[in-house]
Amino acid sequence: MKEKYDLVLLFSGGLDSTLLLKLALDMKLNPLCLLIDYGQMHIQELSFAVTSCMSELVDYEKAMVKIPMASNLTSEEKTYEGVSPWHVPSRNLIFISLAASLAESRGIPLIWYGANYEDREHLFPDCYQEWIYSLNQLLAKNGSMKIQVEAPLLGMQKDTIKKLAQKFGITNEKVFSGYGR
Numbered sequence: 001m002k003e004k005y006d007l008v009l010l011f012s013g014g015l016d017s018t019l020l021l022k023l024a025l026d027m028k029l030n031p032l033c034l035l036i037d038y039g040q041m042h043i044q045e046l047s048f049a050v051t052s053c054m055s056e057l058v059d060y061e062k063a064m065v066k067i068p069m070a071s072n073l074t075s076e077e078k079t080y081e082g083v084s085p086w087h088v089p090s091r092n093l094i095f096i097s098l099a100a101s102l103a104e105s106r107g108i109p110l111i112w113y114g115a116n117y118e119d120r121e122h123l124f125p126d127c128y129q130e131w132i133y134s135l136n137q138l139l140a141k142n143g144s145m146k147i148q149v150e151a152p153l154l155g156m157q158k159d160t161i162k163k164l165a166q167k168f169g170i171t172n173e174k175v176f177s178g179y180g181r
Contacts, residue, residue: 096113
């Protein structure tokens with residue numbers, strides 16, 4: 001396996017992150033995928049992620065995060081006002097913090113994650129362009145090197161993402177989503 005990585009990819013095994021993996025490889029980038037077990041009920045998505053990484057010959061790190069997170073994606077049915085019913089408090093902030101730590105320790109300047117336009121429509125605040133902008137301002141002051149966070153699918157609707165995924169040969173059998181949509 002390769003040692004020089006171009007980006008850390010937050011990789012869940014779902015459609016968005018699988019498309020990002022294919023895009024990175026198509027762009028001749030060498031991603032290091034970060035898979036996170038945060039106690040989600042749909043843990044089988046990580047099996048899809050591992051299978052995908054292995055079939056693409058991509059290195060991955062599996063993080064076992066034992067942080068009490070509550071939402072319909074974990075064990076509790078808890079909702080919060082003004083956000084999606086699938087909102088997990090600070091989930092992407094925690095994940096990107098882990099990715100930033102991994103990136104800095106390996107000298108990797110870039111992090112990708114799979115936010116898309118519908119995440120904004122469905123009220124996931126940590127998938128808004130303004131959130132990413134503010135996060136990048138913080139990361140510029142945070143460590144020993146500049147690390148940039150990007151969400152390459154952020155302006156895309158899910159239908160566009162599905163069509164692009166089809167062009168890369170990504171079928172429903174190769175991905176898993178625990179969002180119930």
